[in-house]
Amino acid sequence: MRRIAIGVFLILGVWSVAHYSGIASSQMLPSPVEAIRRLGILLLSGKLNPDFLASGKRWAAGFFLGVLIGAPVGLAMGHSRWISTALDFPVDFLRSLPVTALFPVFLLAFGIQDASKIAMVASAVAFVMIVTASYGVRQAPRTRQQMAHVFGASSWRKFVDVVLPDAVGQMVSGMRVSLGTSLVVVVVAEMFIGSRFGLGTRLYDAYSINAVPDMYAVLVLIGVIGYLLNVAFLFFERHFVFWVGK
Amino acid sequence: MITLRNLSKSYTTPEGGVCAVKGIDLTMRHGSITAIFGANGSGKSTLLGLLTGLLQPDAGTVEFAQERPRMGVVFQDFRNSLLPWLTLRSNILRPCVWQNQPLGAAEERLRKLLTVFTIDLPLDRHPHQVSGGQAQIACLLRALVIRPQVLVLDEPTSALDFTLQWQTVLQLQRLWTEEEITIVMVSHDPEQALLVADRIVVMGANPGRVVDLIEVPLPRPRSFATTSTSAFLELRDHVLSAFDGTQSQKANAAIG
Numbered sequence: 001m002r003r004i005a006i007g008v009f010l011i012l013g014v015w016s017v018a019h020y021s022g023i024a025s026s027q028m029l030p031s032p033v034e035a036i037r038r039l040g041i042l043l044l045s046g047k048l049n050p051d052f053l054a055s056g057k058r059w060a061a062g063f064f065l066g067v068l069i070g071a072p073v074g075l076a077m078g079h080s081r082w083i084s085t086a087l088d089f090p091v092d093f094l095r096s097l098p099v100t101a102l103f104p105v106f107l108l109a110f111g112i113q114d115a116s117k118i119a120m121v122a123s124a125v126a127f128v129m130i131v132t133a134s135y136g137v138r139q140a141p142r143t144r145q146q147m148a149h150v151f152g153a154s155s156w157r158k159f160v161d162v163v164l165p166d167a168v169g170q171m172v173s174g175m176r177v178s179l180g181t182s183l184v185v186v187v188v189a190e191m192f193i194g195s196r197f198g199l200g201t202r203l204y205d206a207y208s209i210n211a212v213p214d215m216y217a218v219l220v221l222i223g224v225i226g227y228l229l230n231v232a233f234l235f236f237e238r239h240f241v242f243w244v245g246k
Numbered sequence: 247m248i249t250l251r252n253l254s255k256s257y258t259t260p261e262g263g264v265c266a267v268k269g270i271d272l273t274m275r276h277g278s279i280t281a282i283f284g285a286n287g288s289g290k291s292t293l294l295g296l297l298t299g300l301l302q303p304d305a306g307t308v309e310f311a312q313e314r315p316r317m318g319v320v321f322q323d324f325r326n327s328l329l330p331w332l333t334l335r336s337n338i339l340r341p342c343v344w345q346n347q348p349l350g351a352a353e354e355r356l357r358k359l360l361t362v363f364t365i366d367l368p369l370d371r372h373p374h375q376v377s378g379g380q381a382q383i384a385c386l387l388r389a390l391v392i393r394p395q396v397l398v399l400d401e402p403t404s405a406l407d408f409t410l411q412w413q414t415v416l417q418l419q420r421l422w423t424e425e426e427i428t429i430v431m432v433s434h435d436p437e438q439a440l441l442v443a444d445r446i447v448v449m450g451a452n453p454g455r456v457v458d459l460i461e462v463p464l465p466r467p468r469s470f471a472t473t474s475t476s477a478f479l480e481l482r483d484h485v486l487s488a489f490d491g492t493q494s495q496k497a498n499a500a501i502g
Binding site for chain 1: 299317318323326329340343345388392
């Protein structure tokens, strides 16, 4: 709790110094008090509810789709040298392309509705999951697989009982990294691909009409959401994959 | 009976090929205890790897009298052989699940083993919550719970304190007397090896090879008192002089 308080004070401190010292003009950077007051007003008025729901829906759909696609591909690559040889280059090539720079491709492929935004998020998550899941399998201690082999586990049981749980640690780390990335992608996608609702849309609208305090209010909200998602995930990690790093 | 015929195995390293074992010929009688003793790098673990089928020989064969026997193994890297997401109990019983052995009977067998080894093991804890010694005992129980025909032990008491080492080895001898398991174990302690083994294989390095086969005709059951008998002390000197010979050769090779 103390660490959180220190972190919050650090951000607010730097922000306040930048605002009150005149380093940043007050038209560009409102005071933290003003931004937080605007956030409170926006939240209490319920004006952000549709944006919050729209972004949440896109994020959740994209995130879980990305995990569902990426994890099995990564596990297969980690497990089979043949699949790894076949997919190493395409995966490395495609994951080097910034997903946000590819939004015209997603627009062409999936249209301007939610599908393109969800696909962008899924693609960002999937590549992280592919890499972490395949590393999870490759870097698992060989002794456990050897143990399962000499004790007579079938290939399937070896995969389910040993390889998969061993890879979970890396996969969960991949999911945690993806949480932040996917939130960034959903906001950016909403800013640049037309949508009626969404936190990215609200951010861009506020910027367009020069409602600077509103813009910062939405930024603070996105930061808080990202932080809370991370905390929730750490809780999940500690309780359900407790063996990782032990 | 297990027969190793002209067994050789090399590894490729960045510095070139390393011959881990070369031309190993050994026979292990059914229901016997064979201890393998030798310096680091003499190919002891490689030999166990070849015996368990985890390694494939470059030359030679591993032959079993009948079909491949049910094997229990304690790995040198015993900590990493445990599944960290399972409790010790589940770890110990997991091979029974893989071998479709009835779990009720396995639980009963585990209770018996805990009595034999007089150990109070925290079975409901996870591997990271127990000491190295407890984890190693759990690995030994896992190897025994499946009622192995062949038990392969790579330094099975390395993490135990002095008292527990001797106690475990003596209880293992007791269990072996009842169940006629063929045991092959690597040990760094010649006295411990002599206490349980029917035969000691002394290995030398560069390349890993058998330099001496020492029969241990000491009467059973052996106990701590056996270690002070003149026959035991003579055998210990024999093992140590064979080992010393391998070390002198190594030193001469290094000087040469």
